[in-house]
Amino acid sequence: MAYPSSVDAFYHFLTIEKNASPLTIDQYIQDIQQFHDFLNKEQIHEVSDVHHTNIRVFLTELYQMNLSRRSVSRKISSLRSYFNFMEREELISYNPFQYVTMPKVNHKIPEFFYEDELVKLFESEDLTTPLGQRNQALLELLYATGIRVSELIKLNSADIDFTVNTILVHGKGNKERYVPFGSFAQHALETYLKDGREQLSRQNEDYIDDVFLNHRGQPLTDRGVRYILNQMLKRASLTSSIHPHKLRHTFATHLLNEGADMRTVQELLGHESLSSTQVYTHVTKDYLQKVYNNAHPRS
Structure with missing residues (x-):
């Protein structure tokens, strides 16, 4: 399975082209690794075989873990960026995360001093x-x-x-x-x-x-x-x-x-x-x- 090489390439993309912070990169890689673990469990061995139905099952599992909407949103964003990168590099023909809707996040009004x-x-x-x-x-x-x-x-x-x-x-x-x-x-x-x-x-x-x-x-x-x-x-x-x-x-x-x-x-x-x-x-x-x-x- 070509996951390690694609993740490694994405890591260099974030580091060199995007100049992302180490913390941001770590979050991206953790989210992507979690999705790879899910694909292994589902016996999906090629990135190009990922479809919307697989993503729906993955999202269901995330919600069953009682993750917040904000956390789920971040994971979707990470994976969408990852698949966008692979599409750009012609490792896949389309991004299955392109039309995945982000869960609505309730934005709290920030606390401030009077x-x-x-x-x-x-x-x-x-x-x-x-x-x-x-x-x-x-x-x-x-x-x-x-x-x-x-x-x-x-x-x-x-x-x-x-x-x-x-x-x-x-x-x-x-x-x-x-x-x-x-x-x-x-x-x-x-x-x-x-x-x-x-x-x-x-x-x-x-x-x-x-x-x-x-x-x-x-x-x-x-x-x-x-x-x-x-x-x-x-x-x-x-x-x-x-x-x-x-x-x-x-x-x-x-x-x-x-x-x-x-x-x-x-x-x-x-x-x-x-x-x-x-x-x-x-x-x-x-x-x-x-x-x-x-x-x-x-x-």
């Missing part, structure tokens, strides 16, 4: 300490730019340009983009870099160029960022939850509510597809009230 909650967060730190300065800079930058936590912990000093207040973000799939930040983030970053970071860096004999350091002077990790944000939430006495992506959601929600266009927000977030950004088109009650008061003749 402005009064953010004020409490921004006032929760002791800015006379190195860790307080670091935490403030971290929070200001996440909210100012909407970057992912994985992008935040990759930042080094050369990525920050204070002359035009932008950062160079190293995003998914080794893609880079420039994102601006405002005066509050600028002040917090400059204070931290000139004072707090200098003190933290002395805790480590090795030279570290990462912007955000832990109390031992080592690069901050994804887990470390989450811990810091949770501690800030407790100090601010807020009852809501917090995670780095919630600040990303807040960034996008506030921009769109204040009139930013979708394409600009897409670019700032580093989304490949506009559909990924459209999840933020919900509006807050405050925004609805503001529009109503401004627009209705008898408001």
